[in-house]
Amino acid sequence: MKGTHQKLVIVGAGLAGLTAAAYLSREGYAVQLIEKNQKCGGMLNSFTRDGYLFDAGARSIENSGIIRPMLKDLGIDLPLLNSPVSIGVGSEVLSITDEQDISRYMDLLKDLYPEDRTEIDSLYRVIRKIVKSMHTIYGFDNPVFTKDFTHDYPYLFKQLLPWFGKFILAVMHMNRMDEPIEGFLRKITNNESLVSIIDQHFFKSTPTFFALGYFYVYLDYIYPEGGTGMLTASLADLIREQGGEILTDTTITSVDAAQKTVTDSEQRVYSYDQLVWAADLKRLYAITDTAKLDQRIIEQIEHHRSAIEASRGGDSIFSLYLGVDLPNEYFFERSNGHLFYTPSSEGLRTTHTSELDELLENFESTSKEQVLQWLDRYCELNTYEISIPSLRDPHLSPDGKTGVIISLLFEYELIRKIEEARWYDEFKTEVEDRIIKILSDSLYEGLDDHIQLRFSSTPLSIERHFGSSEGGITGWTYERAVPVISDLKKIPRSVKTPFPDILQIGQWAYSPAGIPTAILTGWYAADAIIGDKQ
Numbered sequence: 001m002k003g004t005h006q007k008l009v010i011v012g013a014g015l016a017g018l019t020a021a022a023y024l025s026r027e028g029y030a031v032q033l034i035e036k037n038q039k040c041g042g043m044l045n046s047f048t049r050d051g052y053l054f055d056a057g058a059r060s061i062e063n064s065g066i067i068r069p070m071l072k073d074l075g076i077d078l079p080l081l082n083s084p085v086s087i088g089v090g091s092e093v094l095s096i097t098d099e100q101d102i103s104r105y106m107d108l109l110k111d112l113y114p115e116d117r118t119e120i121d122s123l124y125r126v127i128r129k130i131v132k133s134m135h136t137i138y139g140f141d142n143p144v145f146t147k148d149f150t151h152d153y154p155y156l157f158k159q160l161l162p163w164f165g166k167f168i169l170a171v172m173h174m175n176r177m178d179e180p181i182e183g184f185l186r187k188i189t190n191n192e193s194l195v196s197i198i199d200q201h202f203f204k205s206t207p208t209f210f211a212l213g214y215f216y217v218y219l220d221y222i223y224p225e226g227g228t229g230m231l232t233a234s235l236a237d238l239i240r241e242q243g244g245e246i247l248t249d250t251t252i253t254s255v256d257a258a259q260k261t262v263t264d265s266e267q268r269v270y271s272y273d274q275l276v277w278a279a280d281l282k283r284l285y286a287i288t289d290t291a292k293l294d295q296r297i298i299e300q301i302e303h304h305r306s307a308i309e310a311s312r313g314g315d316s317i318f319s320l321y322l323g324v325d326l327p328n329e330y331f332f333e334r335s336n337g338h339l340f341y342t343p344s345s346e347g348l349r350t351t352h353t354s355e356l357d358e359l360l361e362n363f364e365s366t367s368k369e370q371v372l373q374w375l376d377r378y379c380e381l382n383t384y385e386i387s388i389p390s391l392r393d394p395h396l397s398p399d400g401k402t403g404v405i406i407s408l409l410f411e412y413e414l415i416r417k418i419e420e421a422r423w424y425d426e427f428k429t430e431v432e433d434r435i436i437k438i439l440s441d442s443l444y445e446g447l448d449d450h451i452q453l454r455f456s457s458t459p460l461s462i463e464r465h466f467g468s469s470e471g472g473i474t475g476w477t478y479e480r481a482v483p484v485i486s487d488l489k490k491i492p493r494s495v496k497t498p499f500p501d502i503l504q505i506g507q508w509a510y511s512p513a514g515i516p517t518a519i520l521t522g523w524y525a526a527d528a529i530i531g532d533k534q
């Protein structure tokens, strides 16, 4: 048992906070994990409504050489199911279960845009190289979760060292291909529909490697039995078993960096030797009192603060949850349980960029009808991520019925302005109606006659529920300079902050972010604390 005299406070029981708490409590540290919501899990969460299980965050989880080894390392026995993906445009839906299927998807694009056959071949060559590098990065069990390999010479010399060389080359490939996906695609083709049909799957200005790397991620997805939230739920169980304390329904509202205390909204004070901040970073800088710190430290904090305040949360999402009295088979005939579907091959083109910018700039003088006309096009031309939990695990919807989650990327600023103009609920219904109509007229004929339950969430709900700036679902936007480390080789350092004895982890600590980042930064923070005391 090490460091048990140290008091560790972790704020935020999302995947990052839970990972750090699991590793620290395993080593016998006194861990207090503080979460503002009733339930742990943050954005990786599942909930049940009327007998349907829905996932609130990620619809599947990429193994990424992290999930399986971490569960094994922590001794968590969580059954992981396959989660094959489909991609569809119009009436064509393809199952993507091996690398050959990516080539079939390219053929589908060639059928849709025959004048761009050569360009699509060029794109496919780039994708194949990226998939190969992704295979190196994600296809090997991450060594940080392999305990005590220092004396395992066969592993060290036959597996780890040869892999490490390839890993460095793959990371260099990743760093070279960091230009925004839209610009990269425009260098290959000037067909704006083709550019859109690909880039509208991703957040605005996603680095090219990360965006096209999804063709590997699609093959790497798994689904925990019982829903994606079972991953975080099983970590929370383990922390309690290991003696960690989890305080839910507790919102931290201030940090005193000199006194080394955090205070919650009920004015309860918690002191720490080390604080791990596993929530929104803008919030940490906004609520931390630094007045009594050394002037040199204050200057460093101010330097970081200006970079953090100049950036904003990344893209957000509108999700529609449906309970449908149609059996799983109806949906299975059309796709796998996780589908990226674009009803029209026209592509969003300017709808999601210049038209939206104009609408936001002139919002006060734009009528409701004009906003709804934009919404018509936005919904008609968009790509939908559709998830059907019971196609992965049949127990997740009532017999003969199916729960369906349909989401599309959605601009936070627009929904915020709509709320200020006091037609938020009405607008939500307008979006829901359009999604249902478009899908009932295309992939799911007659769906609208079978809906028994429907509700939705917006970027505003995400901002409020998870305390996430601008409703960002994977940390910082790619449209502005990222205020944190974004080089995989340097990820161990990303957990450091200029505040004394405060570490940062999770989707705001490193970019690009998501599930792997949340886990890795959580692990690196635990490692830094444990390493300090050895």
Ligand SMILES: Cc1cc2nc3c(=O)[nH]c(=O)nc-3n(C[C@H](O)[C@H](O)[C@H](O)COP(=O)(O)OP(=O)(O)OC[C@H]3O[C@@H](n4cnc5c(N)ncnc54)[C@H](O)[C@@H]3O)c2cc1C
Binding pocket: 011, 012, 013, 014, 015, 016, 017, 034, 035, 036, 037, 040, 041, 042, 043, 044, 056, 057, 058, 059, 060, 062, 250, 251, 252, 253, 278, 279, 280, 283, 317, 465, 466, 467, 468, 473, 474, 475, 505, 506, 507, 508, 513, 514, 515, 516, 518
């Ligand atoms: C719809 C959706 C789909 C996604 N799909 C994918 C995907 O396919 N692949 C992928 O890699 N990632 C995906 N993500 C992103 C991924 O889920 C997140 O990046 C990851 O779960 C973030 O974990 P975290 O612990 O860093 O942050 P969070 O999950 O945001 O956890 C932070 C926690 O801190 C709590 N908190 C905030 N403020 C306070 C406070 N003041 N006091 C106490 N507690 C506080 C919050 O309530 C929350 O529980 C998706 C997310 C969403 C929402």
